[in-house]
Amino acid sequence: GNSVTQMEGPVTLSEEAFLTINCTYTATGYPSLFWYVQYPGEGLQLLLKATKADDKGSNKGFEATYRKETTSFHLEKGSVQVSDSAVYFCALSDADQLTFGKGTKLSVIP
């Protein structure tokens, strides 16, 4: 079956630091890949997505590139802010369902 593996954290960074959250996946076929973010006390929000190999999703300064050869979709941001503190989920979607990683908690300190 499908699976998503992401670094579990927690990750603590200082403001303006560079962020990378690793995500790799296992899937049959050609899934779409997503990053969702969950702020404290809220549901999940779609952060970015990529639907085919070599696509780059980007939003709010975050980026991730769909790498089919390494089955990866790592999330990056050049300069994090305190407001980026949240839990980040990598996910994939195929014909059946959305499969999530365990989530990575990010804390950004001033």
Added chain:
Amino acid sequence: KAGVTQTPRYLIKTRGQQVTLSCSPISGHRSVSWYQQTPGQGLQFLFEYFSETQRNKGNFPGRFSGRQFSNSRSEMNVSTLELGDSALYLCASSRAPQGLTLYNEQFFGPGTRLTVL
């Protein structure tokens, strides 16, 4: 446009009881999916409904059931509650069923926090 709403937001039950959670999707969305979120297991897919029909089901016991009404609102029921059912239950809606990658962006509600004592 109003987002996905879930009621109630918080619920406390005791073992053996049953519970019903409600989800109202975004207007125009016909697909509703349910997820269970726990610290240990993360986010796990429960089931998806589209046009009042269960389209897909995750690996949960039969105590977990759901339904969808003609207005796309959905309810999830858990019977004979166990301590391990304590979780955040998230509902997500989308225009089309999961798997149609061009249109299947899912919008999540804030969740219902269920505590089983």
